[in-house]
Amino acid sequence: MLDILIRGGNVVDGTGGPARRADVGVRDGRIVAIGDIDEAARKTLDAAGKIVSPGFIDVHTHYDAQVFWDGTVSPSCFHGVTTILGGNCGFSIAPLSPDASGYLMRMLARVEGMPLESLEQGVPWDWSSFGEYLAKLEGRLGVNAGFMVGHSAVRRVVMDERAVGHEASEDELAQMKKLVSDSLAEGGMGFSTTIAATHNDAEGHPVPSRHASRDELVELAGVCADHEGTTIEFLPGLGIFDQEMMQLMTDISLAANRPLNWNALAGDSQGLDMMENRLSATDYARERGAEVIALTVPQPASLRLNLHSGFVFDALAGWADLFLLPIEERMRKLEDPVYRKELDRGAQSEESGMLRTYARWDEMIVDEVFEAANESFKGKTLGEIGKQQNKSAFDAMLDLALSEELRTLFLPVAIGGDPASWAVRGKLWHDDRTVIGASDAGAHLDMIDTFAQTTQVLGNGVRRFGLISLEEAVRQLSDVPAQLLGLRDRGRLEAGWIADIVIFDADRVDTGPVYGRKDLPGEAVRLYADAIGIEHVIVNGVQTILDGVHTGALPGTVMRSGRDTRTVTVPREGFGPA
Numbered sequence: 001m002l003d004i005l006i007r008g009g010n011v012v013d014g015t016g017g018p019a020r021r022a023d024v025g026v027r028d029g030r031i032v033a034i035g036d037i038d039e040a041a042r043k044t045l046d047a048a049g050k051i052v053s054p055g056f057i058d059v060h061t062h063y064d065a066q067v068f069w070d071g072t073v074s075p076s077c078f079h080g081v082t083t084i085l086g087g088n089c090g091f092s093i094a095p096l097s098p099d100a101s102g103y104l105m106r107m108l109a110r111v112e113g114m115p116l117e118s119l120e121q122g123v124p125w126d127w128s129s130f131g132e133y134l135a136k137l138e139g140r141l142g143v144n145a146g147f148m149v150g151h152s153a154v155r156r157v158v159m160d161e162r163a164v165g166h167e168a169s170e171d172e173l174a175q176m177k178k179l180v181s182d183s184l185a186e187g188g189m190g191f192s193t194t195i196a197a198t199h200n201d202a203e204g205h206p207v208p209s210r211h212a213s214r215d216e217l218v219e220l221a222g223v224c225a226d227h228e229g230t231t232i233e234f235l236p237g238l239g240i241f242d243q244e245m246m247q248l249m250t251d252i253s254l255a256a257n258r259p260l261n262w263n264a265l266a267g268d269s270q271g272l273d274m275m276e277n278r279l280s281a282t283d284y285a286r287e288r289g290a291e292v293i294a295l296t297v298p299q300p301a302s303l304r305l306n307l308h309s310g311f312v313f314d315a316l317a318g319w320a321d322l323f324l325l326p327i328e329e330r331m332r333k334l335e336d337p338v339y340r341k342e343l344d345r346g347a348q349s350e351e352s353g354m355l356r357t358y359a360r361w362d363e364m365i366v367d368e369v370f371e372a373a374n375e376s377f378k379g380k381t382l383g384e385i386g387k388q389q390n391k392s393a394f395d396a397m398l399d400l401a402l403s404e405e406l407r408t409l410f411l412p413v414a415i416g417g418d419p420a421s422w423a424v425r426g427k428l429w430h431d432d433r434t435v436i437g438a439s440d441a442g443a444h445l446d447m448i449d450t451f452a453q454t455t456q457v458l459g460n461g462v463r464r465f466g467l468i469s470l471e472e473a474v475r476q477l478s479d480v481p482a483q484l485l486g487l488r489d490r491g492r493l494e495a496g497w498i499a500d501i502v503i504f505d506a507d508r509v510d511t512g513p514v515y516g517r518k519d520l521p522g523e524a525v526r527l528y529a530d531a532i533g534i535e536h537v538i539v540n541g542v543q544t545i546l547d548g549v550h551t552g553a554l555p556g557t558v559m560r561s562g563r564d565t566r567t568v569t570v571p572r573e574g575f576g577p578a
Contacts, residue, residue, distance in 0.1 A: 002041035003027050003541055009047025009503060012471050014054040014479040014492035019471060024052055026499040029541035034495060043543070045536055047503050051470065054478040054493050055082025055500030055539065056454045059435065059485060060233070060263055060295055062086060062112050062443035064093045064147060069122035069521050071554050072142040076441050078531040078548070079454045079511075082500040082539045083144040083482075083490060083559075086442070088233050088263070090193040090209040092150030093123070094133030095183055100156040101125045106202035107152065110309055113444035117522030131186030134558050141556035142544050144490070144500070146564065148233055149183040151193035151220060155208035163208035164201065168216055176216075177223055184227040187560030189485070190258070191221050194235035198315045204324035214248060222255035229486055229565030232260040238315065239353045240277050246284040246292075253290035257569050259484060260285075264438035265294040266301055267425035268416030274354065275424070282433035291570040293484060295437030296428045299456040300417040304367050304447045304527070305358065307334070307398075307406040311447065315355055318346030327406060334398050334406075344394050358412045361393035362386075366400065368409035368446075368516070374400060382410070409446060422460065426467025429457070429476055435484055436476050445526035452511040452529045459510035459532070470506055486568040487559075499541040502534065509533035 006024040011034060025033040025041070033039075056079070063073055064086045076084060086092070091112060093104055105125070109116040127133045130149060137145065155163040158175045168176065180191060193209045195217075201207050212220075224230040232252060236245055253260040265278055278294065285292035305312055307330075310323035322330060322343070333339055346352065347359035362383030369378050377385055377400060382393035389396055401408045416425075428434050441451035454477055461467045468476070482491025489497040512530035520526055537545035542555035557564065 002032070002037075002039050003043065004499075004538065004543065005037060005039070005041035005044045006047050006052055006501070006503065007044055009050050009052035011493060012051055012053045012474045013494065014475055016472050016475040019051070024493065024501065026501070026538065026541045029499055031493060031495055031497050031499050034493060045503065050503050050535065051506050052493070053474045053502050053504070054491055055502055055537065056080045056477040057083045057481040057485075057487070057491060058437070058439050058441060058453070059085045059261065059481045060088050060437045060439055061441040062088060062091065063145065063441065064091070065108065065114055065119055065123050066442045067137055067141060067145065068124065069118070071140045072544075072550050073145070075451060075528055075531070077142055077537065077544060077550065078534060079452050080502040080504060080531070080534045080537060081143060081454060082502070082537065083487065084441070085146050085148065085189060085485065087148030087150050087189070088192050089199065089235050090151035090153070090207065092147055092153045092192070094127060094130045094147070095153060095157050095179060096125065096127055096133070097157045099160055100153065103156055103201070104153060107207060110202045111199050111207060111311065113309060113311060113447050115445065115520055115522060115524035118520040118524050120522070122521035129186060130183035130188050134187050134560065137558045140554055141558060142550070142554045143539060144557045144559055146189040146559035146561070148190050148192040149180055149188035151191065151209035151212065152207045154179050154183070154220070155212070159208070164205050164211060166211060167213050173216055173219065176220060180220055180223045181226065184224065184230055184561060187563070188230070189559065189561050189565065190231035190233065191224050191256070192233040193217060193220070195237060196235040197238055198312055199235070200314055200320075200323065204310070204314065204320065217248070218251050218255045221252045224256040224258050228562035228567050230256070230258060230561045231485055231568065232256050232258050234260050234262045236262055238355070240274060241281050246281045249281055249292045250285040250288050250290040253285060253292055253570055254288070259291040259293055259568055259570060259572060261293045261295055261435060261437070261484065263295045265296045265428070265434060266416065267296060267421060267428045269418060269420035269424055270415070271354070272424070279431070279433050286571060289571050291572050294434045296425070296434040297438045297450060298425060298429070298436050298453050298461065299450060300421070301415045302411070302449055303358070304409040304411055306409050306446075307401045311444070312355065312358060316347045316359065317349050317351035319343060331402055331406065334402060340395065340398060357415060360413055361397055363413045364393070364397065365411040366408065367411040370404045370407050374403060374408070419465075422465050422467060426461065426465070429461065429468050430472070435481055437481070445520070445524075447527070449514045449527050449529060452531070455509055455511040455531050455534065458504070458506070463506065463509065484568070486566040488564055488566055499538055501538040503536040505533040505535060
């Protein structure tokens, strides 16, 4: 007898092949038959008129902390995601030491926008090794989850306070290599790191990995070469990639003998030259036998910024020192009209590069206020408020923020919402130098709404704009990331493969409106969006979503490299120039 029979759906199997009407039979966690099935089942799901597809795979999340207070791993689970990868950007929370835990907690609160009260109340912080961290998650997850070994965590455990501001000694580098090796042997999915200028710790200093030498980056990544089923994730600098950056990514990939995926490539019609330059890093790498893949954001970039955390603002020219100051001192500094002019000049200067887009003060919208007296400003542009108050838009922003201890959330101009930018994204999805990713789900909880990337691709990319076929979209969301990571028996609907399955209505699938949801430990608020048209989700043969509602089942696998992944070496067969 079958455990689950999915009757009469249109099967889109993840290979890119055409949809076909078929039943799907599931038993003991695996797909046992696809076709016309007469066998009895304990549960039958009527999928007539619906799409039956593999579960979606999100290769770039930051659910490392959230998994302790939310085993369902929402909202991703509702958007058809059945497998996630955490620990990206060098920001894992294992391995750990007593001295490192407080630093990493505060760092995550700043750099990844996780409320400090949620991290303090919702995470036990009582493990040491990577294996101990993974063991704590067993039996408590509703999706399959693997976690990268983060450079900043490793550096802080080994180097303690020297992790910030110092290069590693030979002995410290040797200790880090051993710790990375031990963590990979215990199940870490690979090695992740960042050198991005937007990544700063709670004190406003560059995070530990940004103090690493080039040799340290390459040597730590190279540890992956000795461990089966591992991969590499990397955040490069902002702006144009010069040859030095392309060579660094190439050398990291070659040292690890693994594909390197980097975050993030935005698709918009106003940045084509930069986009082509950054994509060319793959061509450069492939010519030298390496593999470098861009994670591309499948929707317009919508960020909510504030002067309390300073994330993104701190990467504007001349702004970094401001965010080294305590809040009270920072506020006093922002009251100085001369200093304000210095900040504005820096934000508008060429030195701020692509981030100047976020300094178009007149068009910036007040998204959230925290004082009743400011409620009337919500939804207005700073230009409108400035005109009303007879001051510049920039002064209006700073004065409003100061009245709320810098917590006010501002919404810059959304980049890439025009039809031409959607067309650019469609081309990127068909480019073998990219993988749809960069959701950052679980992070930037008050700032970024990219967590719903799967329903964005299906709702906008397929249904609304016709930029990609349904079959190819499903392949890009399932089989393509599975192949990049080397996931065993996941990413397709195929007899004998693991039963991670999504049933959705292709005529309705969409992302609901973004709203604030007060459901984090410490009663903190996060941005959230409901899924539309995702009706049923099955993970490892167990139904987790029934008619859009979570069943409470937690059948997810805590994935371990080698056991749940196979090794993908470079160059990758079937990729790159003919």
